[in-house]
Amino acid sequence: MITILKQGSALANIAVALLLYLIPAGTNAQIPIIPAPQSVTLGKGYFAPTKKPATKDMVVVTEKNHGDEYYRLEITPKKIVCYAATETGVFYAKQSLLQLADVHGRIPCMIIEDEPRFEWRGLMLDVSRHFFGKEVVLQQLDILARLKMNRYHLHLTDETGWRIEIKQYPKLTGVGAEGNWSDRKAPRAFYTQEDIREIVEYARERHIMVIPEIDMPGHATAVYRSYPEFSTGGTGRWAGFTFYPAAEATYTFLRHVLTEVAALFPAPYIHIGGDEVHFGNQEWKTDPKIQQFIQDNQLGNEVGLEHYFVRRACEIIAGLGKTVIGWDEIIESGVPADKMIVMWWRHDKPQVLDQALKAGFRVILSPRIPCYFDFVQHDTHKIGRRWSGAFNTLEVAYRFPESIQDRTAGRERQILGIQANIWTERIADKKRLDFMTFPRVTVIAEDAWSGTENKNEATFKERLPLFLKYLDTKKIYYFNPFNPDSTPEPWGPEKEDVIAEG
Numbered sequence: 408m409i410t411i412l413k414q415g416s417a418l419a420n421i422a423v424a425l426l427l428y429l430i431p432a433g434t435n436a437q438i439p440i441i442p443a444p445q446s447v448t449l450g451k452g453y454f455a456p457t458k459k460p461a462t463k464d465m466v467v468v469t470e471k472n473h474g475d476e477y478y479r480l481e482i483t484p485k486k487i488v489c490y491a492a493t494e495t496g497v498f499y500a501k502q503s504l505l506q507l508a509d510v511h512g513r514i515p516c517m518i519i520e521d522e523p524r525f526e527w528r529g530l531m532l533d534v535s536r537h538f539f540g541k542e543v544v545l546q547q548l549d550i551l552a553r554l555k556m557n558r559y560h561l562h563l564t565d566e567t568g569w570r571i572e573i574k575q576y577p578k579l580t581g582v583g584a585e586g587n588w589s590d591r592k593a594p595r596a597f598y599t600q601e602d603i604r605e606i607v608e609y610a611r612e613r614h615i616m617v618i619p620e621i622d623m624p625g626h627a628t629a630v631y632r633s634y635p636e637f638s639t640g641g642t643g644r645w646a647g648f649t650f651y652p653a654a655e656a657t658y659t660f661l662r663h664v665l666t667e668v669a670a671l672f673p674a675p676y677i678h679i680g681g682d683e684v685h686f687g688n689q690e691w692k693t694d695p696k697i698q699q700f701i702q703d704n705q706l707g708n709e710v711g712l713e714h715y716f717v718r719r720a721c722e723i724i725a726g727l728g729k730t731v732i733g734w735d736e737i738i739e740s741g742v743p744a745d746k747m748i749v750m751w752w753r754h755d756k757p758q759v760l761d762q763a764l765k766a767g768f769r770v771i772l773s774p775r776i777p778c779y780f781d782f783v784q785h786d787t788h789k790i791g792r793r794w795s796g797a798f799n800t801l802e803v804a805y806r807f808p809e810s811i812q813d814r815t816a817g818r819e820r821q822i823l824g825i826q827a828n829i830w831t832e833r834i835a836d837k838k839r840l841d842f843m844t845f846p847r848v849t850v851i852a853e854d855a856w857s858g859t860e861n862k863n864e865a866t867f868k869e870r871l872p873l874f875l876k877y878l879d880t881k882k883i884y885y886f887n888p889f890n891p892d893s894t895p896e897p898w899g900p901e902k903e904d905v906i907a908e909g
């Protein structure tokens with residue numbers, strides 16, 4: 408039961424009197440909170456909970472003059488008082504308490520004042536290349552909530568599989584959900600609309616927004632298998648990779664699909680992908696109707712057609728009352744900067760980040776290095792990706808986004824936040840998924856929440872073991888950075904992919 412007290416109560420004053428000294432939160436391993444809070448003043452003694460868990464003893468004071476995610480916790484031997492403007496702030500205060508309780512269930516006395524550095528603290532899971540069912544997603548949401556992460560992006564469609572039920576087009580999951588990256592004949596796997604509703608609600612209870620991605624105009628091969636009439640078709644490796652861009656029927660199909668998607672996800676955003684369309688796609692160059700369409704609409708060439716496609720998708724999504732998010736290729740589509748949010752992913756093209764910021768776009772930082780969790784995290788690992796030899800250790804991830812601060816200087820207000828992405832070409836099962844996700848995601852959580860002045864790599868490593876214990880309670884097979892040999896790398900699906908570049 409939560410008790411509501413008025414501001415400036417006697418209890419709050421007693422709490423303040425007991426406190427002794429202010430320390431930078433991230434620099435003290437006695438405060439094993441990840442992500443490190445913005446400010447902590449340590450007190451004396453412990454609060455001993457009368458009930459388990461201690462969050463039940465917390466008294467809440469509603470204080471309106473702060474941001475939605477702000478909280479202040481005053482922990483004294485007799486009382487825990489939380490000041491927050493919203494339920495989200497109260498929820499984050501509870502997450503801090505849960506991390507603070509030591510092995511005996513005691514909580515050291517202190518005052519914590521905290522709020523996030525960035526509003527977008529995200530993780531993306533690719534469920535197309537290999538599908539991960541509802542239970543895996545719910546467990547990830549539990550752990551993200553503990554880390555005060557608040558965005559969960561589901562990459563629902565790609566070449567390999569279409570993973571969301573669309574009632575109007577049953578073949579999308581009837582045919583398009585068959586197979587995965589390691590086994591073209593794997594049985595159908597997808598989320599029913601009921602599953603999606605359950606995931607969205609579970610996330611909402613944990614103050615996490617779920618964002619759907621329907622990738623277009625490329626990465627659409629699963630549509631080719633189920634509704635070839637909306638696909639460019641073709642032959643060879645890239646057959647059916649793109650939607651057919653020169654027929655109104657394609658846009659009607661997309662409007663129907665996106666209307667069902669919009670109704671399932673309350674998030675104000677829909678992600679349309681927009682990446683890697685392959686400008687030189689043979690079929691776009693040779694199909695006479697496509698070439699005629701380019702001429703009739705004065706689009707110039709195939710790139711102009713790609714941009715036209717993105718603009719049409721944006722119009723459809725705006726008509727559904729939502730805002731488009733897309734991978735960074737979309738910045739040249741001609742959609743105004745206030746109508747679209749950009750995910751910068753091509754770390755080897757920092758000029759694209761510069762261009763997006765200069766054009767006024769809001770940007771989510773998600774560069775391959777250090778935000779792609781399909782990259783290896785230790786030099787002895789053999790299966791995941793590397794890029795010109797570089798990969799994503801905990802340390803590399805910890806130095807982000809400070810490592811690019813010269814590029815974002817003066818434009819911080821356009822940076823919505825940070826997101827890690829788990830691409831699953833080389834992640835075929837839960838054990839490897841866990842290994843590639845944990846504990847790296849704790850670093851991204853701290854990068855996205857804690858201010859630069861509160862980050863401290865050394866004490867992060869002192870705080871991490873307690874979080875690993877929490878992961879143990881969930882039976883997560885995480886990579887152990889303190890003893891890499893104790894957690895051998897689980898094998899991936901594709902032996903020929905060993906040490907793949909790019």
Ligand code: ACM
Nearest residue numbers: 682683734752830
């Ligand atoms: C991407 O990695 N193609 C966004």
